[in-house]
Amino acid sequence: MLHSIDYFVIAFYVIAIMAVGLFVASKQKKGASLFLGDKSVGFASIGMSIWGTNIGPSFLVASFGAAYGSGMLVANFEWMAWIFLLLLAMVFSPYYLGLNVPTIPQIIKRRFGDTMYRLLTIYSLCTIVVVWLGGGLYVGGLLFTQFMGWDLTLSILFLLVIATSFTVVGGLAAVIVTDAFQTILMIVGMAALTLIGLYELGGVGVLIEKTPASYWTLIDPDSPDVPWYSFLLGFPVMAVWFWCTDQTIVQRVFAAKDLPTAQKGVFLAAALKILPPFIFILPGIIFFCLNPSVANSDQAFIAMVSEYMPIGFRGLMIAVLIAALISTLDSGLNSFSTIFTLDFYQPVIRKGKEVSNKEIRFVGQMVTLAASVLAFFWAVAMGSVSANLFELLQSLIAFLAPPLSTLFLVGLFWRRVTAIGATYGFALSCVLCVTVGFFSVNEKTFGLFEAWPHFLTTTFILFVISVALTVVLSLLTKPSPDEQWLPTFKQMATQNGSNSKPIWIAWGVLALVMVSLYGGFQYLASGDGGSSAAPISAQATETTKPQVSVYRGESPNFDGWVSPEEYRDATKLDGIDAWVPQFSPVHDKADLSGHVYIKHDTEYLYFAFDITDDVLYGIDTERWLPDENPRAHELTREGFPWFGDGVEVLINAENKAGEQDGELNKGNGHSWQMVVSTHKSRLGGLQKGGLLEGEERSLKSAWDTYQAWILSGAMQAKVRIKPDLSGYTLEWRIKPNPTLEIAPGVFWSAEMPVTEMGLNLAVGDLDKPKQENWGGFHHENWWSGERDKRTWLKHWGTMRLYGDYRSEYNP
Known part of the structure; x- marks a missing residue:
């Protein structure tokens, strides 16, 4: 360079x-x-x-x-x-x-x-x-x-x-x-x-x-x-x-x-x-x-x-x-x-x-x-220990402000403030601010409320408390000789x-x-002096914006096995072999095909995949690595979580997408993209399939959010290889809070009216090493989008979430 x-x-x-x-x-x-x-x-x-x-x-x-x-x-x-x-x-x-x-x-x-x-x-x-x-x-x-x-x-x-x-x-x-x-x-x-x-x-x-x-x-x-x-x-x-x-x-x-x-x-x-x-x-x-x-x-x-x-x-x-x-x-x-x-x-x-x-x-x-x-x-030290420490320290900076701002704005300009009021008010405020900052950054609410407000709102609340402490302590004490x-x-x-x-x-x-x-x-x-960007073409609207309606159903036996009977009350998506191909088109359903089932039980949103795949990576083949990244299997931000057979779910819960090109998910409750692999996972390592952090994993905030969801159980997935090695099944369940944030601090629930969210799905098929495609991928089919643009928010499809059973809406 x-x-x-x-x-x-x-x-x-x-x-x-x-x-x-x-x-x-x-x-x-x-x-x-x-x-x-x-x-x-x-x-x-x-x-x-x-x-x-x-x-x-x-x-x-x-x-x-x-x-x-x-x-x-x-x-x-x-x-x-x-x-x-x-x-x-x-x-x-x-x-x-x-x-x-x-x-x-x-x-x-x-x-x-x-x-x-x-x-x-x-x-x-x-x-x-x-x-x-x-x-x-x-x-x-x-x-x-x-x-x-x-x-x-x-x-x-x-x-x-x-x-x-x-x-x-x-x-x-x-x-x-x-x-x-x-x-x-x-x-x-x-x-x-x-x-x-x-x-x-x-x-x-x-x-x-x-x-x-x-x-x-x-x-x-x-x-x-x-x-x-x-x-x-x-x-x-x-x-x-x-x-x-x-x-x-x-x-x-x-x-x-x-x-x-x-x-x-x-x-x-x-x-x-x-x-x-x-x-x-x-x-x-x-x-x-x-x-x-x-x-x-x-x-x-x-x-x-x-x-x-x-x-x-x-x-x-x-x-x-x-x-x-x-x-x-x-x-x-x-x-x-x-x-x-x-x-x-x-x-x-x-x-x-x-x-x-x-x-x-x-x-x-x-x-x-x-x-x-x-x-x-x-x-x-910040580079050698977990990067969480660095982001935590940087985030806590916002919580250092209230004590000193209070000391100067109140202490210097109001003569009734006493030395005791200023000193103890400042000390208590420092302890409070650092404590709240620590728990806020780590999203620890102890069940007292759903989520911490924006850190600027929290900073103002802490400032008000700091002022109150200084004023009350000053009114209760007398000036000192110092x-x-x-x-x-x-x-x-x-x-x-x-x-x-x-x-x-x-x-x-x-x-x-x-x-x-x-x-x-x-x-x-206002639009009078600028552009609103080119609208999506009619063809793109027709071919890349599918829709699906999702209803309440009975809670499945969450074990990774998927049967039509278990998901008879779910919405079924077919045609995985005909979805938008990122790499080679599918010509044989034995090569890649299957079904996707979607429903909720008011507590979880469920995605179940029944995938047919004739060659399973790491089972029918050796666990080979791509030339593009020899560290692909590392469970780090440098690895490729999606390298191997597996599926991806992408949700834009706030359903907010501009028409500009290249707008991606934010890696938080508003919009995200995560992966379930058949051969590796955050909880099981390289020996057991399951959930992994998806994109934008290069964003540290997204990486931390995804890890928190996996470790806390807000997202869970179980994968099973079919006994005849003809493919695999998996179940993926998602807690709406904190993963489906439809507005700041507001998470989807079944009590809400019909709610629309952006949705995309992908199924990846990695067979034997091939050089004609990037990374050696054989197939990667997407429910919505265009080749090389399937991760853009404006190309995702629409998922309509209904709070009650299908029969309530279709008698």
């Missing part, structure tokens, strides 16, 4: 960024502060450093993939951030600079004393490790391995050495300058990707014509992924924490030479927030128009770079990924060093004794090195010489720009 010119570009970037950082470090005065850049940082550096720190590699790839899969909706997280950057600039910054402290914990120390100060110091160090160091380094290393082919550990070490080299020597001053350099690189690199994509597509007009109108929407009340009320309630809680109170972001404000400089720098960061949807999100939509058939949207970024970026530009894109990681990682390292040195070493280890600048600088450098070692082992009231906002703004009128005018202009952007994209989403 990479040419020697690409390697040259990558090497040039690495040398350049290290040279810039070390040059800045060499120009610092002797004894200069590692933590605040001697409070001489200009507004441009502040703005670009904040922007660059926020753009990590996981954000870059995830936003691209989200846009590929669903369009502009993810842009809300970028274009709503300006409101909270406004709060940082105009409300919080006067306090931060007026109090003349270098860290967030020292602000709380002024207000509530030492106990709360120590507690917040520990909290801050933990969040920096989780949010900025280990998680970001692991994701960056993983992406780097995909491009470069390096070992994950080597990739992590390489990236860490770059970030640590100038951070440990130059401190915040070097971090801010290199962040500014990397911000420019990221903007230029991603703008190049956008322009090249537009050129390949044929221009903006073609983009608007080919993009489904729904892809342009920014306000979607019916979004199942992020309900509008969840975003409206939960996003502000997270945004206040992230933009206004997190040390890694706010440290740039602390380093400003004065309040006006800080406010202009934060405004610049907010203005730059206009760019990400155009250079990170829009390319994902462009690539969707160029190639709508990428199975896993998380791979869309790498696929576009590989297919469309010319020699040299591929190296530039890898440099952009490295820049995104380094700008995040160096900031995290410096913030960790700042808090540890100033809020732990000096007050605890040295017990508040006067410490020279030289000693502080030396300790800060050693802590930066130690933090980098900690980050290395943390990131490597606490003191802080000056008012007006006093702080006046004291720091803020000429706020021009900056307020600038914020007003930015607000108008944001409103105009929302109006423009909603116009495209």
Whole structure:
């Protein structure tokens, strides 16, 4: 994939960024502060450093993939951030600079004393490790391995050495300058990707014509992924924490030479927030128009770079990924060093004794090195243990926000809050939030309710509880001698010489720009300015959209054996041999044929397959492997669960499918695709047939969901080889909750009216090794769809679920 010119570009970037950082470090005065850049940082550096720190590699790839899969909706997280950057600039910054402290914990120390100060110091160090160091380094290393082919550990070490080299020597001053350099690189690199994509597509007009109108929407009340009320309630809680109170972001404000400089720098960061949807999100939509058939949207970024970026530009894109990681990682390292040195070493280890600048600088450098070692082992551990741990830690980030947002919004702006109320409220809130986050991510409800609400809704509820705890405990206690009231906002703004009128005018202009952007994209989403994508042809509608009605029946003996008598009350599907062939057509029913039975007993939905197959893989043949994947039988995400004889069931429970090409299932209760094999299973290994994770198994969230369903018994399957080896039978039963989610938090039940769902079925037949078909497959017949398009949601058939017996509807 990479040419020697690409390697040259990558090497040039690495040398350049290290040279810039070390040059800045060499120009610092002797004894200069590692933590605040001697409070001489200009507004441009502040703005670009904040922007660059926020753009990590996981954000870059995830936003691209989200846009590929669903369009502009993810842009809300970028274009709503300006409101909270406004709060940082105009409300919080006067306090931060007026109090003349270098860290967030020292602000709380002024207000509530030492106990709360120590507690917040520990909290801050933990969040920096989780949010900025280990998680970001692991994701960056993983992406780097995909491009470069390096070992994950080597990739992590390489990236860490770059970030640590100038951070440990130059401190915040070097971090801010290199962040500014990397911000420019990221903007230029991603703008190049956008322009090249537009050129390949044929221009903006073609983009608007080919993009489904729904892809342009920014306000979607019916979004199942992020309900509008969840975003409206939960996003502000997270945004206040992230933009206004997190040390890694706010440290740039602390380093400003004065309040006006800080406010202009934060405004610049907010203005730059206009760019990400155009250079990170829009390319994902462009690539969707160029190639709508990428199975896993998380791979869309790498696929576009590989297919469309010319020699040299591929190296530039890898440099952009490295820049995104380094700008995040160096900031995290410096913030960790700042808090540890100033809020732990000096007050605890040295017990508040006067410490020279030289000693502080030396300790800060050693802590930066130690933090980098900690980050290395943390990131490597995430790659070596179950990936569930990594996704759990990343998901729990959302639950770290309520305690700190409460502490600042209530503790700083309501004078009745006491030290006891703040301290115990914060501690109890931390315990509650982490506990709820853990159980929510693992979907543990203990039977108290059906499912946890969206994590943004949960975050808001936890915020309300945190506020209530702090308020009630404060009202029940009296102020302590350790606490003191802080000056008012007006006093702080006046004291720091803020000429706020021009900056307020600038914020007003930015607000108008944001409103105009929302109006423009909603116009495209209305269909007047965009396209609704080509409709499905009449022939496709007639030939690839079969329908089936499913009724209540008696509970079968769930043992894997299928008899017509047992399923006499089920709906029967024939003609498997005449279904849509993905590979070779079936010419002999002895080769592949059979029946499918479908019914429910109100508790389970049943699929039963009676399959005739004259050659059974692994029984009549050796267990051979395809050339395309010698790891096909591994029960991992790298394996092929469907390799061998077996069947697949695909259900779109919410029955929601656009008309755009390439839209696949989501791998959750709304839409999924799973496999039953005759010779391997998750529960039985390679010795016993049964259920396996299906597509999109490359999506970690889908893989975890499928495993949870299998292990919990929400899905079960039993397979039997016919005694005369003429085929096999299998029974597959499915619990509606949590697998048939027809709307967010709503699962199908027999009490509901007639419900329509998308449905597809497949039967695979793998005989002796053949090279004429991909993977050596002999047959793979699908109930609905077209060849190479049978997994697209718009090509699935329709299943009508009736709650009662057939006789109730057909007397």
